[in-house]
Amino acid sequence: MAVSNIRYGAGVTKEVGMDLQNMGAKNVCLMTDKNLSRLPPVQIVMDSLSKNGISFQVYDDVRVEPTDGSFMDAIEFAKKGAFDAYVAVGGGSTMDTCKAANLYASSPHSEFLDYVNAPIGKGKPVTVPLKPLIAVPTTSGTGSETTGVAIFDYEHLKVKTGIASRAIKPTLGLVDPLHTLHMPCQVVANSGFDVLCHALESYTAIPYNMRSPCPSNPIQRPAYQGSNPISDIWAVHALQIVAKYLKRAVRNPDDLEARSKMHLASAFAGIGFGNAGVHLCHGMSYPISGLVKTYKAKEYNVDHPLVPHGLSVVVTSPAVFTFTAQMFPERHLETAEILGANIRTARIQDAGPVLADALRKFLFDLNVDDGLAALGYSKDDIPSLVKGTLPQERVTKLAPRAQSEEDLSALFEASMKLY
Amino acid sequence: MAVSNIRYGAGVTKEVGMDLQNMGAKNVCLMTDKNLSRLPPVQIVMDSLSKNGISFQVYDDVRVEPTDGSFMDAIEFAKKGAFDAYVAVGGGSTMDTCKAANLYASSPHSEFLDYVNAPIGKGKPVTVPLKPLIAVPTTSGTGSETTGVAIFDYEHLKVKTGIASRAIKPTLGLVDPLHTLHMPCQVVANSGFDVLCHALESYTAIPYNMRSPCPSNPIQRPAYQGSNPISDIWAVHALQIVAKYLKRAVRNPDDLEARSKMHLASAFAGIGFGNAGVHLCHGMSYPISGLVKTYKAKEYNVDHPLVPHGLSVVVTSPAVFTFTAQMFPERHLETAEILGANIRTARIQDAGPVLADALRKFLFDLNVDDGLAALGYSKDDIPSLVKGTLPQERVTKLAPRAQSEEDLSALFEASMKLY
Numbered sequence: 109m110a111v112s113n114i115r116y117g118a119g120v121t122k123e124v125g126m127d128l129q130n131m132g133a134k135n136v137c138l139m140t141d142k143n144l145s146r147l148p149p150v151q152i153v154m155d156s157l158s159k160n161g162i163s164f165q166v167y168d169d170v171r172v173e174p175t176d177g178s179f180m181d182a183i184e185f186a187k188k189g190a191f192d193a194y195v196a197v198g199g200g201s202t203m204d205t206c207k208a209a210n211l212y213a214s215s216p217h218s219e220f221l222d223y224v225n226a227p228i229g230k231g232k233p234v235t236v237p238l239k240p241l242i243a244v245p246t247t248s249g250t251g252s253e254t255t256g257v258a259i260f261d262y263e264h265l266k267v268k269t270g271i272a273s274r275a276i277k278p279t280l281g282l283v284d285p286l287h288t289l290h291m292p293c294q295v296v297a298n299s300g301f302d303v304l305c306h307a308l309e310s311y312t313a314i315p316y317n318m319r320s321p322c323p324s325n326p327i328q329r330p331a332y333q334g335s336n337p338i339s340d341i342w343a344v345h346a347l348q349i350v351a352k353y354l355k356r357a358v359r360n361p362d363d364l365e366a367r368s369k370m371h372l373a374s375a376f377a378g379i380g381f382g383n384a385g386v387h388l389c390h391g392m393s394y395p396i397s398g399l400v401k402t403y404k405a406k407e408y409n410v411d412h413p414l415v416p417h418g419l420s421v422v423v424t425s426p427a428v429f430t431f432t433a434q435m436f437p438e439r440h441l442e443t444a445e446i447l448g449a450n451i452r453t454a455r456i457q458d459a460g461p462v463l464a465d466a467l468r469k470f471l472f473d474l475n476v477d478d479g480l481a482a483l484g485y486s487k488d489d490i491p492s493l494v495k496g497t498l499p500q501e502r503v504t505k506l507a508p509r510a511q512s513e514e515d516l517s518a519l520f521e522a523s524m525k526l527y
Numbered sequence: 528m529a530v531s532n533i534r535y536g537a538g539v540t541k542e543v544g545m546d547l548q549n550m551g552a553k554n555v556c557l558m559t560d561k562n563l564s565r566l567p568p569v570q571i572v573m574d575s576l577s578k579n580g581i582s583f584q585v586y587d588d589v590r591v592e593p594t595d596g597s598f599m600d601a602i603e604f605a606k607k608g609a610f611d612a613y614v615a616v617g618g619g620s621t622m623d624t625c626k627a628a629n630l631y632a633s634s635p636h637s638e639f640l641d642y643v644n645a646p647i648g649k650g651k652p653v654t655v656p657l658k659p660l661i662a663v664p665t666t667s668g669t670g671s672e673t674t675g676v677a678i679f680d681y682e683h684l685k686v687k688t689g690i691a692s693r694a695i696k697p698t699l700g701l702v703d704p705l706h707t708l709h710m711p712c713q714v715v716a717n718s719g720f721d722v723l724c725h726a727l728e729s730y731t732a733i734p735y736n737m738r739s740p741c742p743s744n745p746i747q748r749p750a751y752q753g754s755n756p757i758s759d760i761w762a763v764h765a766l767q768i769v770a771k772y773l774k775r776a777v778r779n780p781d782d783l784e785a786r787s788k789m790h791l792a793s794a795f796a797g798i799g800f801g802n803a804g805v806h807l808c809h810g811m812s813y814p815i816s817g818l819v820k821t822y823k824a825k826e827y828n829v830d831h832p833l834v835p836h837g838l839s840v841v842v843t844s845p846a847v848f849t850f851t852a853q854m855f856p857e858r859h860l861e862t863a864e865i866l867g868a869n870i871r872t873a874r875i876q877d878a879g880p881v882l883a884d885a886l887r888k889f890l891f892d893l894n895v896d897d898g899l900a901a902l903g904y905s906k907d908d909i910p911s912l913v914k915g916t917l918p919q920e921r922v923t924k925l926a927p928r929a930q931s932e933e934d935l936s937a938l939f940e941a942s943m944k945l946y
Contacts, residue, residue: 325542325545326542336535341760
């Protein structure tokens with residue numbers, strides 16, 4: 109059960125220059141994306157760096173939903189800059205890009221695929237020391253400020269994969285709720301769905317002592333180790349916050365209380381899934397966003413088709429939890445109740461449908477598109493979606509129930525329409 | 528909100544040799560006490576070190592309830608050994624001694640008082656790098672495997688004080704419930720009371736955003752920063768486990784489930800109070816154990832009078848929470864309910880007495896001695912007990928309500944008899 113350092117509070121971002129000075133940093137790489145680079149969160153960081161006399165260079169070419177190509181561009185920048193510390197200001201895309209840049213700049217003779225998860229990459233353990241990285245999340249979903257995971261689209265295969273190692277976990281996350289006030293409502297909703305699924309998936313993942321293989325040397329154990337007594341606590345608390353505050357946070361951009369709570373929930377769920385892992389919603393989400401055709405999410409200012417990560421994750425959740433509930437049905441019922449279902453008269457064998465109904469109602473209330481069909485997919489796409497899920501075994505094998513290709517096919521089919 | 532790395536599970540101690548090998552350690556210091564040195568937890572560690580080809584020296588002169596003298600003896604051993612890693616196997620006394628040995632051996636030109644908490648010491652921030660330290664707790668109370676605190680008796684002044692810095696937090700805690708089966712029942716009870724008070728005090732401590740002073744540079748902020756949304760979660764979970772399992776764990780040495788849960792609760796409460804801090808029960812406990820006359824706790828195999836730490840902490844708890852409940856009465860009622868009180872008809876202004884009654888009932892059921900009088904103290908000792916509490920401002924100032932010397936006097940007087 110590894111851990112994460114976060115500091116939470118309105119205004120903590122202003123302290124980043126002091127933190128870097130305390131770490132002895134003199135030449136810092138500030139990573140962000142083009143949209144954020146003109147907004148207050150980045151300004152505050154730059155002011156704090158200047159005020160503390162710290163030299164820095166800005167890299168603002170982070171791609172929303174990064175690719176191996178965009179990772180490599182950032183890595184080149186990092187290698188040239190010979191930085192002694194990093195600050196990432198943005199959502200998961202920015203934090204993940206910065207983790208990769210720090211890793212490969214610290215290990216300059218590695219091939220890109222060396223550290224990428226098997227079977228796509230070689231999944232080599234990280235043994236080089238990295239530079240300090242401070243993550244400042246500006247969305248409330250990824251929890252990337254607390255995890256050792258960096259996700260990207262591997263364009264050659266059209267699948268999402270990533271790098272997973274405790275070594276790339278940020279040194280410190282500055283969780284500053286003031287940044288959430290800049291988020292468009294759709295971004296709040298979709299990033300909140302990511303929190304929802306981090307919590308549900310990590311809580312229903314296979315228990316840590318039932319996972320196999322179980323390498324005898326601790327260093328060979330995966331970052332994602334199955335549900336455990338510590339991750340359970342984070343998952344349940346994050347889910348309670350999502351149930352209570354997500355709708356308010358989406359509907360009213362000025363609801364600082366609701367947006368603050370969601371910002372904390374994102375970190376809570378991150379600490380939970382960062383230890384326990386996620387499973388089918390995430391495993392199946394990667395081809396859903398990777399194979400996007402023309403769908404462009406509202407309120408996302410990007411120049412390419414995009415299914416936002418949280419949306420691609422949540423869209424299969426009713427089907428997934430109907431499928432997994434036969435294992436650990438009590439946990440499925442417990443989460444349904446947290447989401448507002450009345451489970452007093454529910455039978456244990458109905459745990460799956462009860463949770464699925466609670467999820468459908470929750471998504472309907474938040475105007476989520478009606479299933480994969482509304483995101484541009486048809487039945488003809490199911491074989492490709494299944495094929496794109498198969499390489500995600502790092503997460504799919506953490507599902508409490510094993511899946512055949514037919515099972516995955518049926519899950520995508522059941523997710524074509526939600527309501 | 529800083530964090531702690533722990534690995535939990537029956538048998539995880541066997542992995543310590545691999546962990547040290549993974550850290551590159553070649554010359555390890557194994558610290559323990561004379562009682563434990565012949566028992567399985569130490570044997571398992573030695574076997575694992577040998578099996579992994581790691582050289583080590585054993586220091587088994589740790590004193591139960593350590594002093595500045597016993598710390599310095601361990602520090603000398605550490606300096607001479609030039610170790611590249613440490614393993615502490617034991618209770619809080621052993622883990623704390625090992626933290627101090629690692630610190631001063633890594634900072635050989637420091638005076639002993641340099642890092643000791645002000646006002647007794649200079650409270651200097653730690654800037655030197657320390658060696659890895661793996662902590663293997665064999666009691667279920669201190670949570671020291673998760674904290675950056677090392678407590679000792681400063682003999683010259685006859686008060687307890689300590690060293691508090693995130694830098695001395697163990698690199699890894701191996702929380703192995705198998706070790707709890709070796710604990711005498713009285714040790715289970717007293718260490719459980721420490722968990723109880725860690726949880727109650729950290730949950731009722733002054734909130735982190737109301738603490739003063741609030742240094743602008745994060746490095747100057749104390750390890751104990753007041754209650755906060757993360758420590759609250761740990762405190763409540765630890766308290767729930769204490770309420771459900773402590774009596775079972777005390778009464779039946781073979782109840783592995785109950786003893787395992789208490790071992791985990793100890794770490795949970797440690798993560799909580801390690802961030803939030805403790806307050807009056809702990810602040811007042813230090814003179815209670817430091818000024819001990821002839822009391823010798825049953826089932827503790829020591830050659831000197833001893834009020835075990837957990838007992839010295841819990842004995843004032845009914846008086847303390849009666850005093851503090853006017854601040855945050857809801858939290859006091861909530862914890863009373865977790866301990867079994869019926870709060871349906873309780874009035875908010877009765878929160879203090881309601882919690883105090885729940886505590887008295889809990890302690891009576893566990894055969895706790897009837898107050899300070901039963902530990903050998905009389906009214907005549909109150910001025911010395913108050914005098915010994917005053918230097919504990921590092922913790923007492925975290926109480927939700929400020930205390931005058933008269934208040935402290937009244938709290939000791941009210942703790943003379945419990946039932």
